[in-house]
Amino acid sequence: MATSTGRAPQKTAKTATPAMRQFHEIKAQAEDAILFFRMGDFYEMFYDDALKASRALELTLTSRQKDPSGAAIPMCGIPYHAADTYVGRLIRRGFKVAICDQVEDAKEAKGVVRREIVRIVTPSTYLHQGYLEAKEPSYLMAVSSTKSAAGAALVDLSTGDFVAFEFEGDDRWQKIAETLSTYRPREILYPEGKSLPDDIFAQWGPEGDAPITTERDNWRFEHEASRSLLLRQFATQSLEGFGLESKPLAVGAAGAALQYLQETQRGELTHISGIRCLEEADYLILDPVTQRNLELTHSLSEGGRSGSLIDVLDHTTTSMGARTLKSWLTRPLVDIEAIGRRLDAVEELAFDVIQRAKIRDTLKDVLDLERLLARVTLGSAGPRDFVGLQTSLSKMPALRGLTAEANAVLLRELNEALDPVEEVRDDIERTLVSEPPIGLKDGGAIREHVSEELDELRRLRSEGKSTLTEIEKRERARTGITSLKIRFNKVFGYYLEVTKSKLDAVPDDYIRKQTLVGAERYITPELKEYEEKILGAEDRIQVIERELFEALNQRVRSHAPRIRATARAVAVLDVLAGLAEVATTANLTKPRLHNGFEIDVKDGRHPVIEATSQEPFVPNDIALDENRYVVILTGPNMGGKSTYLRQTALIVLMAQMGSFVPAAEAKLPIVDRIFTRVGASDNLFRGRSTFMVEMQETAHILHHATPKSLILLDEIGRGTATYDGLSLAWSVVEHIATEAKLKSKTIFATHYHELTDLAAELPGVVNFHVSAREWQDEIVFLRKVLEGGSDRSYGIQVARLAGLPPSLIRRAQEILLNLEKTEFDLEGRPRVTGESSLGSGARQMSLFADAEDRVVSELRRVEPETMTPLEALQLLTELKEQLDAME
Ligand SMILES: Nc1ncnc2c1ncn2[C@@H]1O[C@H](COP(=O)(O)OP(=O)(O)O)[C@@H](O)[C@H]1O
Ligand SMILES: [Mg+2]
Known part of the structure; x- marks a missing residue:
């Protein structure tokens, strides 16, 4: 007996049964999707689709009938009413699903019943409530490029949010990668034959699945066709108003994205009523590595939301607000006026406790208007969605009342924008009963006296x-x-x-x-x-x-743009009220922003560590100006160096997103970019050499930083041998401090004490250290950042704290003593920085230091709490062997 390969045999299709012939015709329209072919109460899958789906869904594979060549056709099926669950599972595994329904009554059909694809579901276009996460957007991205420029568009079908970019120059792909990591799309479209650069996902990070990529015909990205499509969608004469007329690649990408949605949804998309062209210069730029290092939306250690800045800041009451907060957080502003408007609004709401409580209380009853609206326009809304829309809209007069007396400009604007769309509200109220069934089929949704x-x-x-x-x-x-x-x-x-x-x-x-x-x-x-x-x-x-x-x-849909505008206003009001709430509860202050250089923070704190740590948080100042803008920060391991770096970045970032900041006082400059780099092994997951990554990232900073940037370097240079690392670290600081187009505010945390000598040599460089005290061979962290360099790194004391065996600690102390004898000259200056630094003594030592370095850096890297006792023992033996080999 012939066995089927699973692929649909096209040439024998002519002789297949009428239903199978129809299957082949329809399948040809959705080659890259699994076709759910409706037959009675089931969706059936055939051939390859059946093989894939049965594996992914653990369904029993059967064979329905023989195809004309005599081979059995692999088949599996699911009951139609359970389709959503199965679709969700397939989508999560990166498949697309084409839903093919019977579009005429089987009783009235002449011959085989007519079937059509009613929808193609893909990861970015699946709007089922169980699949979408309320607080996360769900973007589709399209990318179009030429030899010298690239355009991108991102659209969230579930909310109607639509943005576009165009980048020119050598770093256009870096910028696309940045966009990618800010928006984290679920799906990416690119033109045929122009696949995305391999390393574009290098900075995606371990949290969350990478997006699926879909190749599309080139013509779909073509400028003119895309432009007409967008004009038709937005019912406008020109794209001037969206700032897109001079951006052909952005338009091409936007057109391709919109067209993909039209093709997959096969319905109206009236809620997508406009597009914003984002200019890079309008936002504080946070590259992907910085976003991750600062733990804005995910914590590094746990990978989840808990332990991230957003977790601490998010006091919103609606999902729209939560999503908007996230976009503010990942795209802070640089326009001092716009930031000021947000801050004034937060201040007013923070001050007026009662008003704020009432606003937040009212917001609790407002549902996700954006997503309700999306379901309405896509025709998947049930009666309860409409009632939800109506009850939510009916809260607008109350919210208007609560903001009527507001003084802050932004609150007054929102007050105007909270349109209750009475026509829609009243229409729904007149048409539907107040507690309708879930499905229309259940009957009884329509009120009496309507018909x-x-x-x-x-x-x-x-x-x-x-x-x-x-x-x-x-x-x-x-x-x-x-x-x-x-x-x-x-x-x-x-x-x-x-x-x-x-x-x-x-x-x-x-x-x-x-x-x-x-x-x-x-x-x-x-x-x-x-x-x-x-x-x-x-x-x-x-x-x-x-x-x-x-x-x-239909009637509600015709008001989509107004409902969407209301939804936007609600989201912003919710974010502001939430930020006011956290300003009060977390004891934050209104920052004072200016367009100059100087940064002056009194008693700054790390918002997340403060909120989560058992230890009381020790606040610290930071003051940088034109005369002192590069800080060399030394101090013991675990002393608080990284925390100090991060809190400085977070204070700047929070201010520019429009939030109050954790400090007693904060005078802050507008910053154009924040760079943070951590020289450690947490990049290992990408399988590139740590040192290589460190250097690439450092190069990126040196190429992009300006005097308006904030650079935070955390132990850069430790991925290589001591002297290499030190020399590189030294010259990096020199470069930043002296290069006229840099001179950026910089904090460099380092375990190279030699770097503290830089302060004496270079204007602009100062030494700070985190204080600690030794007490009976134990270390006490004081956590206060003070001027001057620290004399010791207390590495061994920290190792003791970490629970290394006493014998090993004693041995390490011995080695340290030896090292210190040779490494420092008679005045106690590290030889490396002196004139005789690379003399024969130092050279000989380098091998020796290398082996020890490896042991120390290995120790730095280990996380004892994640090791099994056996692993710990093995590591210990290994380390000991390495040290022994030195003797
Ligand atoms: N100012 C502070 N107040 C209270 N605890 C702090 C402070 N700074 C740091 N810590 C605590 O000390 C731990 C180690 O700090 P970290 O900044 O990682 O040290 P380092 O980078 O110097 O090794 C942090 O996880 C935090 O819990
Ligand atoms: Mg650190």
């Missing part, structure tokens, strides 16, 4: 039902069978049921239909007459309810 015909049919139906009750009573009396019942099922319709013991009393005019173990079922002509009336009315009621519902949907 006379509907009311009449419902009356008939209920009369019919009460007549049945009458009949039941009458028959009981007539036959004397008190247990006689009229019941209904789908097979027989209405019937009379009599228990076995009463069969003698059954009259002759009952017609027997079915015998059960304990009872008999009968019908009568009279019963069937009423049944026809009732069921006839029932059918007609369903038709009318659907028509009325569709009409309502």
